[in-house]
Amino acid sequence: MTQVETLFDPRTSTLTHVVWDPETRDAVVIDPVLDYDPLRVAVFEESIDRLSAFVGQHALKVWWILETHAHADHLSAAARLVDRFGARQAAGAGMREVAEWFGPRFGVSGDGAFDRLLAQGESLEAGSIRVEAIATPGHTPACTTWLIDGRLFTGDALFLPDFGTGRCDFPGGSADALWRSIHGLYARFADDTPFYVGHDYQPGGRELRWTATLGESKRGNVHCRLDTPRDEFVAWRTGRDQTLKLPGLLFPAIQVNIQGGRLPDTDALGRVFLRFPVGLF
DSSP states (O other), X not given: OOEEEEEXXXXXXXXXXXXXXXTTOEEEEESOEEEEETTTTEEEOHHHHHHHHHHHHTTOEEEEEEOSSXXXXXXXXXXXXXXXXXXXXXXXXXXXXXXXXXXXXXXXXXXXXXXXXXXXXXXXXXTTEEEEEEEOOSSSTTOEEXXXXXXXXXXXXXXXXXXXXXXXXXXXXXXXHHHHHHHXXXXXXXXXXXXXXXXXOOGXXXXXXXXEEHHHHHHHOXXXXXXXXXXXXXXXXXXXXXXXXXXXXXXXXXXXXXXXXXXXXXXXXXXXXXXXXXXXX
């Protein structure tokens, strides 16, 4: 039976999951964080070093770095972990659509950024670990839930029951699609199926959590229970999203993340520049 180690980045409330087999030491990493200081416009590797320390402590072989979607609230460390661990990186096939929309607007391309882009039902092997892709679009077209050893890693599609669901107002997002994605998980998996989320914003100041069961969500998700009508959810989610501010790291994050966590190329003087298109939204 695989085990899960979860690391929390308090700056972005991001949860990074390491799924590993204690017998074979095979592992995958889901949604790693590259630290970014927007005031200094600088990246640093505190989160990567914490992750690397865990990997080294348990002598793990990291086969794949998996992204649940193109994150808009933090920079991905995937490319740097590929270099550190000799791993490969994968995301859902919907990443192409996200890159096609954002790439020209930032003057970058996501072509060849990932070793695998998995469609619904496709799988990959990480030594003794099998990973299945479940397309769960809505928050973004790229959103993919990873099924590993009976556990679901839902990213920002489905949050813990007391926080609900991800927003759907990014390009290509759809509240209708998100309702269908979540209810697809509800219909397919038993109530005792655990799911692991991409963020915990600790509503009400409660203790940090990163997992719940689908049964808990079916009965008590504050946005989308099993008995929540589709039209009701779509109307509420759409109205709610119109009141939300854009994520503070959207511009630096998205242009890096559609390239698999790679920063833009250096110029002739060895400098790296991020782009901030005026009036994009």
